[in-house]
Amino acid sequence: MRDIHILDVSLRDGSHSMKHQYSEQQVRDIARGLNQAGVEYFEVAHGDGLGGSSLQYGLSAVDELKLIEAAANECTDSKVAVLLIPGIGIKDDLKNAVNAGAKMARVATHVTEADISAQHIAYSRELGLKTAGFLMMAHMAPTSVIVEQAKLFESYGAEIVYVTDSAGYLLPDQVTERIRALKENIGCEIGFHAHNNMSLAMANSLAAIEAGATYIDGSLRALGAGSGNTQTEVLVAVLQRMGIQTGVDLYNIIDVANDIVAPILPRPQEISGSSLIMGYAGVYSSFLLHTEKASKQFGVDERDILVELGRRKTVGGQEDLIYEVAQSLRK
Numbered sequence: 561m562r563d564i565h566i567l568d569v570s571l572r573d574g575s576h577s578m579k580h581q582y583s584e585q586q587v588r589d590i591a592r593g594l595n596q597a598g599v600e601y602f603e604v605a606h607g608d609g610l611g612g613s614s615l616q617y618g619l620s621a622v623d624e625l626k627l628i629e630a631a632a633n634e635c636t637d638s639k640v641a642v643l644l645i646p647g648i649g650i651k652d653d654l655k656n657a658v659n660a661g662a663k664m665a666r667v668a669t670h671v672t673e674a675d676i677s678a679q680h681i682a683y684s685r686e687l688g689l690k691t692a693g694f695l696m697m698a699h700m701a702p703t704s705v706i707v708e709q710a711k712l713f714e715s716y717g718a719e720i721v722y723v724t725d726s727a728g729y730l731l732p733d734q735v736t737e738r739i740r741a742l743k744e745n746i747g748c749e750i751g752f753h754a755h756n757n758m759s760l761a762m763a764n765s766l767a768a769i770e771a772g773a774t775y776i777d778g779s780l781r782a783l784g785a786g787s788g789n790t791q792t793e794v795l796v797a798v799l800q801r802m803g804i805q806t807g808v809d810l811y812n813i814i815d816v817a818n819d820i821v822a823p824i825l826p827r828p829q830e831i832s833g834s835s836l837i838m839g840y841a842g843v844y845s846s847f848l849l850h851t852e853k854a855s856k857q858f859g860v861d862e863r864d865i866l867v868e869l870g871r872r873k874t875v876g877g878q879e880d881l882i883y884e885v886a887q888s889l890r891k
């Protein structure tokens with residue numbers, strides 16, 4: 561019996577931090593650990609979702625279908641989820657993911673663009689996948705727009721709608737307002753995905769639960785874009801203390817985090833000056849490593865690049881603009 565469904569994103573959002581270099585063995589080991597610990601769902605894909613491996617986003621070391629298959633083969637109870645941004649991933653990617661063992665799909669769009677997801681959501685349902693709509697950069701739209709967009713997802717067949725704080729920008733009361741409004745206006749379940757750029761991932765996840773969300777994302781050791789996500793093993797402990805059932809064994813999940821994920825962390829998953837500025841300025845978390853690169857290339861302070869990206873209201877998919885902004889700041 562689970563009161564809250566935890567979906568671990570270490571193998572998808574964590575792919576951003578890993579520069580998309582996960583090996584098959586690493587994926588297998590983490591997947592086995594998540595399954596043994598009793599995590600209900602975990603996501604496997606390129607950080608930018610199915611089909612994300614590209615020069616724009618970063619090339620994967622291993623084909624994501626191989627990783628999905630390797631992960632699914634380790635599962636006796638857990639279910640593998642995939643993320644797909646329509647246009648970056650196509651319907652065939654979903655079908656191939658199902659053949660590789662995926663059981664759930666989260667169709668992600670910018671917070672004002674749910675209307676591009678109709679075909680993918682319908683197709684995902686047709687394939688028998690548990691299907692969610694995932695509204696990215698949720699700080700960029702007022703609550704009324706989020707409700708409108710969530711209603712679109714629901715009308716296309718989504719069973720869960722996620723509010724996604726891609727920039728780690730939202731404050732707890734802003735999360736409460738958004739989730740509560742969804743709870744009052746849509747019939748499907750509600751999920752929340754946090755980034756820890758302002759050190760608010762846990763507080764925001766708890767605010768989301770309090771307001772009615774039943775699906776919460778986490779990642780082991782917080783491995784994810786920017787300062788990472790709500791730390792899965794900590795979330796399990798906190799919810800256990802609150803008397804909320806997640807079905808996840810605390811010691812087992814701590815062991816996966818410490819013994820399997822910690823040794824492969826490419827760098828400390830901390831709130832650095834730059835990731836903090838991402839949260840502060842409302843910048844897409846997966847821009848962090850691209851910004852670091854652009855800063856070195858053009859000799860410009862990472863923080864200045866990020867503030868300008870925030871001012872321009874850039875969104876995922878505009879990674880090339882990071883270099884353009886750095887170049888213009890140098891001038």
Ligand SMILES: C[C@H](O)CC(=O)C(=O)O
Nearest residue numbers: 573607608696724726846
């Ligand atoms: C494709 C993005 O990385 C999805 C996500 O995790 C977010 O927006 O946050």
Ligand SMILES: [Mn+2]
Nearest residue numbers: 573726753785
């Ligand atoms: Mn994310």
